[in-house]
Amino acid sequence: VVRSASPRLARRSDDLVGSLIDSSTSLLAAQRHDVVRFAVGAPNEELIPVDDFDRYFGQPSPGKYDYGSSEGEAHFIETVVELLAAYGEDTRPDRLVITAGGMQGLDIAFKMFVDPGDLVVVESPTYTNGLSTALSYGASVLEVPVDDNGMVVEYLPELVASTGSVPQAVYVIPNFQNPSGTTLSLERRLMLLELVDRWDCVLIDDDPYGLLRFEGRDIPTFRQLDPHNRHVFSVRTMSKILAPGLRVGWIDASPEFRQLIVNSKQAMDTCTNVPAQMAMDGYLRSGSFDSHLAFLRETYRERKHAMVAAVDELLGEDAIHTSPEGGLFLWLRLQGRLAGIDTSELFHLALKRGVAFIPGPAFTRTDRFTDSLRLGYATSNNERIRVGVERLADSLEMVLAQLTGDFP
């Protein structure tokens, strides 16, 4: 019997592009030599309250191993509401659904709002996995440039008009954007709110980093600016402020969408891991969160400055970088002597030499950003950051020598 090679895939499978960021996690885990992990966008172990979590995870609790409610554990939802209130964002239990990290929030948003061919506006560069998820639902993606004040919303009406379509969703990371580290200005936030009202489309407000401001002044969130705007669909996660491996986040959206959010989630994973919700609940109720967050902010601030200092000293005029006021990422563009180096090619050599980053092309579907890369400063202490930037600078010199034929 001659058997056909394999079952037919969906046409959609061409758009299941995956995430270089996530794949770097496996790649790094497989390395046997010392690597400075600038590729990672998460706190490292010393910044996670590991002992506390171990303790809360070990505590008995009724229902801990049973199916949970699809919308999340009721007690945990109350805890999140109180936490948010303490940090200036009023919400209510009927606006929240607990998700498997921020990613599942995005998965649900695109599932609910985007059909194949629908126009979705994203920042350029944007978060790889958000883009992947939009594409997995057949989105037609419009990438809008980012400058030091986030997405250049002023360009948006004309760029959208040129497509001949009205957007079905605008996907934006307003604070310390992944990967650029830039923050959307107040003026642009207000403009965006007007535009999504005009277009009657959803504003997917992906804000994993908002609580991680370590410099400058807070800018009101979309929800603070317009608490009852039904177009705002907010996606949040604890991955960057507590621990990513727990996969716990939430959606904050108009209650009218709650049933559809729950329905979507029931077609994905039934419910979010219950022990993780309970452990996080215990931790948040313990009152340790405020000091932990203050500690994180201060640490991230120091690490950002350590990275900026090393980059400025070692790459000088040959690189420009953003100067984030919070979050985890520095975005770096090669210029001068280093112009023309392809960061995707640089990646392999740099990994061998002991430093990992995410090349710029991972953050776009266009051919832009071959000269750029994302550096995460949260995962390494100041000394390791210095070592990593040295290795990066060395790797750049080697590639440069290869390009110019001037092997050292």
Added chain:
Amino acid sequence: VVRSASPRLARRSDDLVGSLIDSSTSLLAAQRHDVVRFAVGAPNEELIPVDDFDRYFGQPSPGKYDYGSSEGEAHFIETVVELLAAYGEDTRPDRLVITAGGMQGLDIAFKMFVDPGDLVVVESPTYTNGLSTALSYGASVLEVPVDDNGMVVEYLPELVASTGSVPQAVYVIPNFQNPSGTTLSLERRLMLLELVDRWDCVLIDDDPYGLLRFEGRDIPTFRQLDPHNRHVFSVRTMSKILAPGLRVGWIDASPEFRQLIVNSKQAMDTCTNVPAQMAMDGYLRSGSFDSHLAFLRETYRERKHAMVAAVDELLGEDAIHTSPEGGLFLWLRLQGRLAGIDTSELFHLALKRGVAFIPGPAFTRTDRFTDSLRLGYATSNNERIRVGVERLADSLEMVLAQLTGDFP
């Protein structure tokens, strides 16, 4: 400013139908009176190795709170491979991807293989969430009747021909099917393998219950029958044999699909909860699993017989039911005096009287099974099962009295 009501949903949103099963979890959690939980398809707490899990969850481990690899923790994958080998199913690490329960395995399968309008064959009745997930990708669903030997595969060629399409996927629960409790015969398994080869379509082999056989003889799995058949896409979970709240399962598929499976998962949740993988890994490595599984099988067997005895005694000729040789579910159809009672209406009254089940219409998109219901015997001990069936019988009598105008 007059603001439009809310953002436009995707057309797909009409097909985000959710799951009555999952919603019953929240509904039951909200009840303040005593309810026998026949609606639940999972072991109850006394059948879960709670203390062991608490201990393993509390153990420190490097990387426990960090992002995990999207394909799953390497050590845990090895553990699963060894477990499966011990139970007669040879597989390899490069065939496995760890998922957030079996549900995410289904989500990935339908995402990879089903475009809007594609024909998907399912059992009738079938698992509510599997159906929901297929619909969420726009599947055109063909329901094929189930008899005492599972899906009536003999009908399949003609039913498919009548649609004018070739299936893109066949979704089947071969062992102790949810909700019917029936098992697909060997002859029909072989026929299905031939058909998916002929149609060159994926066979989504959803088998959460296979290890829970407590009577009769094992029938080889699709993979045992045809180990290298690339059409077989197997979805597994630990929810029914260890604990559902952990949300840990896996896909076992041809390695050629691994990258696309990983890509799909990266657009969903990045990685599966790491502490749950590690706790389960610790438990499985401890060597307690074999005796635990033996205990579960014996307990489920006893409970099934307790339920059958109570149903036979209290409903007698007015109900017929399946006689599962494993798994968690009895499927019951009302007849005789009870014919004409709508189980969806019965549900509300029965819940008030302290017994919950899943009405038959939850398991189909047709108008069938209004006279049927699913009873889960795993969640209640023998005494509670008796109480629950008594309450069910009382509720049926009340509805009957209402229907006949003969109020007691």
